[in-house]
Amino acid sequence: MSLLPRPFVFVRHGETFYNRARIIAGRFDVPLTPDGEQQAINARDWLDEDWSYIAVSDMFRARKTAMLAVPNGRFHYFHGLRERNWGTLEGQAYRHPMPYVDTPEGGESWDGFRHRVLDVINTVLDQYERPLFVAHSGVFRVIRDAAIGTHEGPRVNNVSPVECVPPGRGQTRWELRPLAENAFADMTE
Template structure:
């Protein structure tokens, strides 16, 4: 599977705060679960961060991502993008994370890894283009899910087998002029 490179600009990805499913080690890709108390606290702590640039916010349609964004960026508007949603694990939704097959497996009634990567590529490309045309100096920030961030890691050459992104922690994909590198600050 080959895709064109992602836009040649820096952007930020934030995984939602811990959910009740994360806490209980349950698969909740398509399932709309709520933030745990810890997840709400994690998201609220993001509100105190000093951002190096003005931001424009893009968010998954899942409640956990929207609640994280509202707590992290109080009073700010954001755009929901359907393609920033987590992978649909089909038959594995609601099961223990330890029961998940390889991400390259094709779960019955679920979404393939290739389909996830394609829609994430399209979402990041579209949102970055929209940001560049309207406010090029602003930093696109995506509040989404571990699977979405893992897809981006694969697209920029870091590798899709890296550990899951931590909850409620900004990960910057800095454009170096030759490619993207993932850093915790820019």
Template structure:
């Protein structure tokens, strides 16, 4: 599958109650933890800085999330002035019987968890959703899940295996015009020295 070559910013949701307990979340609709709420609030100035100083815009063209509350709560606190648009297709992988189990029990991404979602289905639904967003909006902010990030890594770099993305650690994805690759850059808070 191919990803439309347009720039966007991606961030994984802030810490959920399942993240804090080191449990597999998947489709389980776990809310943000107290620490997650603080993480999302602390991300607001970073995302605002990207808008004002990099994009020279007042608002994101869209703030897209999954339909799970941990992504919507993150967007609510991190982009308080924006309308949030949830996409069912941006949900985390359905880990089936592994939902709620310790993260150490997670199987490899190419394996289908018992009563769970095959990797090929996950990748197809996520790329379809991302392409729908990218075809309509010039510079979207997408707040979703680590599984979405792994799909992006697989499509761009050929493997879902990569370091786990931190909670609410925004990353800029910009197509590289020279070699059909992508510039993937973590966004840090600018210093105001």
């Protein structure tokens, strides 16, 4: 499954205590840190638009980020935009490299996760011009894979919006344009 060729903006939720400790949260519904809440508030300048549609993961960290970053937004919550179920890896430290394409014990396969996420994104893109998606780093990894052909690359930083632009005339790949400085982590994970 590929992305429908329509532009959109993606933003990852604010920092959580699990992010700070470099622990895999996955399906754990963890809260934002005070810094994570401030990151969302600081993103208002980048996200101050009249969005055609705002699609948000139904997990607390994404919902809270959306409410703080776009305080007057009208949100639509999707179970399909949740972070990947990492099974027995949830609650453990990040690994290097992370086994993104492997199916973790008791967890969700990469293909299943990818299909679930792209189904929601394409449903929204089919109906709305340049919507905003607020979700998780794993969701962005799916977007990267569908847009440029690889899930590999630096992790998208917390509350660092990325404009996703489909190929134009004479182009073959999507552009993933950071709307803020330092949108991507220095390390490749």
